[in-house]
Amino acid sequence: MKFECAAQDLVYGLVNATRALSARPAMQILEGVLIRTEEEGISILCSDGSLSIKADVKASVSVPGEVVLPGRLLTEIVRKLPEGTVSFDMNEKMAVTLRCGQSRSTITGMAAGEFPQMKDLINTHAMHFPQKKLRDMISKVTFAIALQESRQALTGCLMEMTPTELRLVGLDGFRLALQVYHEDFVLPDGKTELKAIVPGRVMTELSHIMTDDNGMATFHFDTTHMMAVVGNITLVTSLLAGEYINYRQILPSNWLTRVSVKRKELQEAIERASLMAKEGKNNLIRMKATDGNLKITSNSELGDVLENLDAHLEGEEIEIAFNSRYISDVIKNVDEECCTLSMNTSVSPCVISPLEGESYLYLVLPVRVYN
Structure with missing residues (x-):
């Protein structure tokens, strides 16, 4: 195998593909990256067995071939190379020599036969989402996913698609995060819901890959x-089995009770109160809503x-306590500039939502406090 490509293109491909590498791979070959002409x-393909990420990189190929190289080592070496053209040259013993400028490195590779192949869904129904919007939505729900x-099923993000929204x-x-994107979608096979x-x-890694604010991602x-499919990057993942909670x-x-307040003032007040709460045993902050005051x-x-x-208070006054980190x-x-906190009792969920519309919704469980 022998080819040449731009160093910056190779770095981009390796950085994105190696997002699929596991910290504790089940097989030695999954520590590697499969490079194929x-x-x-x-x-450039990496996999942890359930998640695979492939990057397509422009290159001038003179001898076709394939090899598996240590993923993290190769990525770090290539990242340190000077700008310019990188040449790859593999000998009959699967030793790969990289040259860029006056730099030369040799890495021992492995045969690609046992490397898991990536499932191809390209012939299934395609749905398109704006990268910037989807990236923003992901960033606002992943913090609430169970570790x-x-x-x-709760260690995953539920994607619900209808003909009018995602x-x-x-x-x-302890908390629930919901993001809604209103748009017209065509679902496969005449379905009304997917x-x-x-x-x-996977959602976190996907958000890191979607860097084009004007581009679309195809699912x-x-x-x-x-x-x-995001530009020249393709990600394939196994979905989690089981039923998601009927949220x-x-x-x-x-x-x-409904309390409307300026979001920035609320955030800053909670952050200051949290500093003291963290010094206590229970990490609690308390809220008391009265007419005109929180x-x-x-x-x-x-x-x-x-x-x-x-x-602004609508309804009954209330006192309620929260884990400071969760709220x-x-x-x-x-x-948004303002948000609304909606509550029923001091021991029932608090829902945070916009003053108007339904672009997002958060739910936080309170902490029962015995005075």
Whole structure:
């Protein structure tokens, strides 16, 4: 195998493909990156067994071939190369020599026969989403995805697609994050709804790949896999099995209390109160909503914090307590100037939503406090 390509193109391909590498690979070959010559260049493929990412890179190929090289080592070597053209030259013993300028490195490779092939869904129905919008939606739900959960489905992000909207949902048992994108979509086979549970890690890596603010990402689904095509990067992942929680049943339909407040002032007040709350045993902050005022307090053995905010109250006054990290994570992901906190009792969920519309919704469970 022998080819030449631009160093910056090779770096881009390796950085994105190696996002699929596992920290604890099940097989030695999964520590590697499969480099294969193609008609118009080379492909770079990494896999952890359930997630595969392939980057297509323009190259001038003089001798076709394929080889598996240590993924992280190769990436770090190529990142340190000077700008210019990189040449790859593999001998009969699968030793690959890289040259760029006056730099030369030799890496021992492995045969590609046992490397898992990437599933191809290109012939299934395609759906298109704006990269910038989808990236923003992902960033606002992944914090609420469960990291370790007896129900494996909750370690994933629920994608719900209808002919009029896309919904992303994250839920970890303490909080829920929902992002909604209203657009006309054509679903496959005349379906009225399409659901997929995508592993949380995959959604995070996908958001890092979607860097073109003006570009589109193309998605393909079957019953067990999802494929996303972003420019010259293709990602294929296994979907999580099982039923996702019916989150709509969790959302209250009526409210006794609604508090409207400026988001920036609320976030800053919560952050200040959280500093003291972290010094306490329970990491709690308390809120008390009265007519025209929202009071936020926290205390520990080291002292206390009191914050007063202007707020608009509809309905009954309320006192409620939250884990400071959970409520802070939610408010940090609200972009609008103002938001609404809707509650019923001090022990029932609090829902954070925009003053108008339904582009997002967050739910946080309060902490029961015994005075």
